[in-house]
Amino acid sequence: MTLGSTTQHLARLSGYMMLGFMANNAAQLIEVVYLGVVGTKELAAIAFTFPVTFALHAIGRGIAAGAASLMARARGAGRTNEVLRTATHCLLLTGIYSVLCIGAGFAWAESFYALLGAQNEVLAMALSYSVIWLIGFPIFVLGTVASLLLRGVGSGAAPGVVMVSGSVLQIVLGPFLIFGWLGAPALGIEGAALSFVISRSVSFAIAIYWITYRDRLLTVHLGEVIATWRAILHIGVPAALNNLIPPVSAAIVTRLLASHGDLVVAGFGVATRIEMLFWMIMAAVATSTGPIVGQNWGAGLYTRVRESMRTSYLFCLGWGVFSLVVMLMWVEPMVAIIKNESTIIEIATEYLVIIALSLGFVGIQNTASFCFNALGKPGPALVLSIFRLIILYVPMAIAANYWFGYIGVFWATAIANVIAGAVSWIWARSAISPNSDPGTYV
Numbered sequence: 001m002t003l004g005s006t007t008q009h010l011a012r013l014s015g016y017m018m019l020g021f022m023a024n025n026a027a028q029l030i031e032v033v034y035l036g037v038v039g040t041k042e043l044a045a046i047a048f049t050f051p052v053t054f055a056l057h058a059i060g061r062g063i064a065a066g067a068a069s070l071m072a073r074a075r076g077a078g079r080t081n082e083v084l085r086t087a088t089h090c091l092l093l094t095g096i097y098s099v100l101c102i103g104a105g106f107a108w109a110e111s112f113y114a115l116l117g118a119q120n121e122v123l124a125m126a127l128s129y130s131v132i133w134l135i136g137f138p139i140f141v142l143g144t145v146a147s148l149l150l151r152g153v154g155s156g157a158a159p160g161v162v163m164v165s166g167s168v169l170q171i172v173l174g175p176f177l178i179f180g181w182l183g184a185p186a187l188g189i190e191g192a193a194l195s196f197v198i199s200r201s202v203s204f205a206i207a208i209y210w211i212t213y214r215d216r217l218l219t220v221h222l223g224e225v226i227a228t229w230r231a232i233l234h235i236g237v238p239a240a241l242n243n244l245i246p247p248v249s250a251a252i253v254t255r256l257l258a259s260h261g262d263l264v265v266a267g268f269g270v271a272t273r274i275e276m277l278f279w280m281i282m283a284a285v286a287t288s289t290g291p292i293v294g295q296n297w298g299a300g301l302y303t304r305v306r307e308s309m310r311t312s313y314l315f316c317l318g319w320g321v322f323s324l325v326v327m328l329m330w331v332e333p334m335v336a337i338i339k340n341e342s343t344i345i346e347i348a349t350e351y352l353v354i355i356a357l358s359l360g361f362v363g364i365q366n367t368a369s370f371c372f373n374a375l376g377k378p379g380p381a382l383v384l385s386i387f388r389l390i391i392l393y394v395p396m397a398i399a400a401n402y403w404f405g406y407i408g409v410f411w412a413t414a415i416a417n418v419i420a421g422a423v424s425w426i427w428a429r430s431a432i433s434p435n436s437d438p439g440t441y442v
Contacts, residue, residue, distance in 0.1 A: 018285075025273070036338050044263075048123075063097065067149055073295070075298075162210075249389065253413065279362065293371050319363065354410045361420070372431070396412035397409050
């Protein structure tokens, strides 16, 4: 990716990632549609599980981002052995992380959901879903990380193939396990979790085959594993914290909305699944910018770094405008397809229209963070994450909920997105400007 058009490289990588992200989020959205048929309590329960499932996956993607940054710069500089060592050690680290997540989830899930405001039957449903989901989490996160490592060295097709295959299978299996089609037991929300685990097992098999046999990115040599883990986590921890912004924000909103009743929580849960379809398009572009930036930075081609960043920013802003138009014109019918209940439609519509005003700025912050991580400079990405969540969002959301109710929380989210996106653009532009010193900036 140090040769040819940076725009074409970005389009190639983003195209596969968009396909994969859209399929993955379509599967999650259709899962909500299935559960909406079962009942409103199931919708509320799945809304309570969203911050947990998203957060655990986000941390795994952060680990992958750290390794992919190292691999991209090593590939750009021609250090093949370092590429293989980093991929192998990253998967080992991810496996350890996933096992720790199972233990933590079993120990603290009930307390965490209760803290968010889940009660009685809704709490029991959320726990039933989480137990099954956690058991399948290792294969899910390992498959995801393996595909992202492949993208880090320029293999754009792998993540798309992995995510599409698992998503399609999840959509097909869902009705059989949730509703009990063709004599299968009707498991409800537990069936949704089980269909997720089975489908992601297939994704895992494809990803491991690809990274092991097709691209041969693994090695049997495990020397210097601690040093590699440190290098991965130096970038991966800030990247994970940045990835945690959406689930932590969702957890805060869920907790604030819980006092307004299960219908409000259910409406928010439906809205976030629709929002993710639009957000992930920008995420595909932002994450695809990372490998291009990393390889060209490693090769000393700084003008190409600025070109790829500029293209990503313009796309995010344009997509934000497009999303707003779609929300203004068709958001109510989209929500009604999932759950045709007036309160849920009203809440989800208000949230989606307000958030659409800020989506382009969310994409800019993601792009800037991936740029910093790709350069091996995680400090700014970490600071931006803390600034967005702790300094801006939490105080505004609490105050807005007190003064204006749940609608104020929605506006606080949008305002925090706009401010954080603007700050991210200014900081990243300064870091990759022609006058910046590649070796010394923070």
